[in-house]
Amino acid sequence: MTSRRDAVHDTLRRSDGFRSAQDVYAQLRSDGAKIGLTTVYRALQALADGGLIDVLRTDDGESVYRACATDAHHHHLVCRRCGRTVEVAGPAVERWAEAVGAEHGFSEVTHTVEVFGTCADCATAKAG
Amino acid sequence: MTSRRDAVHDTLRRSDGFRSAQDVYAQLRSDGAKIGLTTVYRALQALADGGLIDVLRTDDGESVYRACATDAHHHHLVCRRCGRTVEVAGPAVERWAEAVGAEHGFSEVTHTVEVFGTCADCATAKAG
DNA sequence: ACCGATTTTGACAACCGTTTTCATTTTGCC
């Protein structure tokens, strides 16, 4: 029943950044879990639908998932080198998006915001 | 040479919102153009690389393209019903992204921001 | 515990957008 889904969820929780479905699948298998790729996809979808994990799309169209600390609305600051992710709240952005929408007569405004950068550690590693 | 690329570019310019590659291809064909899907993809990539058009990913992973009025950095306010797109500048967001990155020690900060909503016309159409 | 009904699972095939391959065509240049 939920054991597989929990396994998927746990795997995500143990990860620092966003992981792809295939990634999670490989991890579970190497951990000795008996699970199929199909089930991993289904579990990830179910978790995402239930708001238990966050999804976003890579630049090359891959879906990546993450178990986030909060289920409140937030955005991500992702290191493009090591994938480390920081959850950030952005009241200013929320307000801006709302204002921009209203200004042009748009209603039911939603938005996607992701910030990418090189984290301090990776910057040091690169420089040193 | 560039004739096919120009045809692709023109097709985008004639469109109001973001169009998918296959979309552009279908349009060109129905316009009587003799062009292959491969070439459309290549043209779109070339145009995107050259900064002549903007690319973004749909929620279902499809790449969509748009000929934008300016090549300066800007974001989009897209009607989720009719696809109509307004280009918006967001100095506040730029600053916010930069600040958030700096706050967590991230450098070379970039960001993706897209705003979706229902435009006035579509809202009226729905209500009426 | 037994049995049937329902749900979950997963190997495999299908899908779909995209990319690659490669032979052909077109173009640029002399």
Next chain:
DNA sequence: GGCAAAATGAAAACGGTTGTCAAAATCGGT
């Protein structure tokens, strides 16, 4: 014209994702 380089496009390959469907696990009632 003639040749090399670039562009083209049909078809095949690719990769992530989703659908199929039969087998296995689970649940409910008794």
